Amino acid sequence: MIQKQFIPNTYKNTIEKGSYTWSSPSNIALVKYWGKKEHQIPENPSISFTLDNCKTITTLSFVKKNTDNFSFDIFLDGEKKDDFKPKIETFFKRIENYLPFLKAYHFTIETSNTFPHSSGIASSASGMSALALCLMSIEKALNPDMSEAHFIKKASFLARLGSGSACRSLEGDLVVWGKHKQIDGSSDLFGIKYPFHVHENFKNYNDAILLVDKGEKQVSSTLGHNLMHNHPFAQERFKQAHDNLSNLIKILKTGDLKNFIDLVESEALTLHAMMMTSMPYFILMKPNTLEIINKIWSYRQDTGIPVCFTLDAGANVHVLYPEKHTEKVNQFIKNELVVYCQNGHYICDKIGFGAKQL
Known part of the structure; x- marks a missing residue:
């Protein structure tokens, strides 16, 4: 499933190296999604509260290279984590069509959670959304004309390909993911901010x-x-x-x-x-x-x-x-x-x- 709107034409700028840091929160679904189709497409829509304190902070450093392969190292709390590499490589393969610069750089991914790693809180939503945002910051530097709306929508789209619920972690305070007939703009491909009035009781x-x-x-x-x-x-x-x-x-x-x-x-x-x-x-x-x-x-x-x-x-x-x-x-x-x-x-x-x- 190639989503044409997320495939860039050409980049205006070139960059040799750089670094970006994002923090992204976890979220808790009120209406759950359980069951997905191919390409991380949900079988049903879901809606979640975005959390505040439980978050992942990721720094993505990058430097130009000549080899034609994915090249990256990943660190959790300063400790090298080679056992995380297969998951990141799978993610990179899924998103390569949408971020054609991925093989042009060596990446150093340094990540930490504000909650203990073994706390039983899923860190994939916060972690994958933080990484997607760092990657989008590189694309924004390569293509500075990109609108803020496109930046967030594409970051959510990419995050979903790493972890489904990650697409609900970019915005707040309520996010909908999955096509629903009463919610205009809702999509199986990315999360959107809940568009309707919310009573003070839930603020x-x-x-x-x-x-x-x-x-x-x-x-x-x-x-x-x-x-x-x-x-x-x-x-x-x-x-x-x-x-x-x-x-x-x-x-x-x-x-x-x-x-x-x-x-x-x-x-x-x-x-x-x-x-x-x-x-x-x-x-x-x-x-x-x-x-x-x-x-x-x-x-x-x-x-x-x-x-x-x-x-x-x-x-x-x-x-x-x-x-x-x-x-x-x-x-x-x-x-x-x-x-x-x-x-x-x-x-x-x-x-x-x-x-x-x-």
């Missing part, structure tokens, strides 16, 4: 990430997505995601916290239900995941505070709540939920507004 949301299990996932996201191909409930799930996104448009407009909670928690549990009913089947939740969910339900019922949970494809729990309830919810987390976190670890985050060039 200052917090996300406390409870680290139930910091280990490597037993099942890679790629394998998990592929198991949707012959899944008995796949088509119904894709339809449900479209319907939930339609419902969420109304919820975000009216500020309906109760229906927001119902939809977001249902989406999280549906994601895991798809994993449990695929073949082969798998369970990524841990006993402590369920303990936390039940505690949240009891606390919400007892206090009326609109706190809810969502989950990624793992055991960790994202606790979502409006900022004005921060003090009480933090006390609840310390008193009742920390005991279920590995080594008592959790991360306090909030809605953010996307990537920044440093």
Whole structure:
């Protein structure tokens, strides 16, 4: 699938060497995507909150070379990581049509996360979006007439080819990825800023990430997505995601916290239900995941505070709540939920507004 709009004609400038640094955040989906077609195309649309504190900072240095191959070194927290190379090489091969300068330079990729690497937070979204932005900064220098809108759209398009959810990390505070009939401009090829009115209730949301299990996932996201191909409930799930996104448009407009909670928690549990009913089947939740969910339900019922949970494809729990309830919810987390976190670890985050060039 060659997307002509992203293939440059010629470059006006030449550059011998240089360096760019971007920070890009992680994100947490409210309506999940699970299942993808060829070329990282999602089976259904998704929408996410962009996070603020959980981010990747990447510096991309480059110098002209003569050999006709991909040439790069990658460092995480100052330590050389040759085991990351196959993933980056796959990414470069996917995007070479769109960035024809890739074989003209040797790259040094220096990256670090503001969250611990083993924290169980997926760093592929923040990492791939930061790298895509650094590469686009090179293209912008080669072609200075490029508009800001094209820069962001193409960066999101490239990030998607590295990690699907990475295309939702460039902007904020809400980003839609995947074609949806009610959202003009939505696309399977890149994320776009959510274009509709958002009620004040959802303007200052917090996300406390409870680290139930910091280990490597037993099942890679790629394998998990592929198991949707012959899944008995796949088509119904894709339809449900479209319907939930339609419902969420109304919820975000009216500020309906109760229906927001119902939809977001249902989406999280549906994601895991798809994993449990695929073949082969798998369970990524841990006993402590369920303990936390039940505690949240009891606390919400007892206090009326609109706190809810969502989950990624793992055991960790994202606790979502409006900022004005921060003090009480933090006390609840310390008193009742920390005991279920590995080594008592959790991360306090909030809605953010996307990537920044440093």
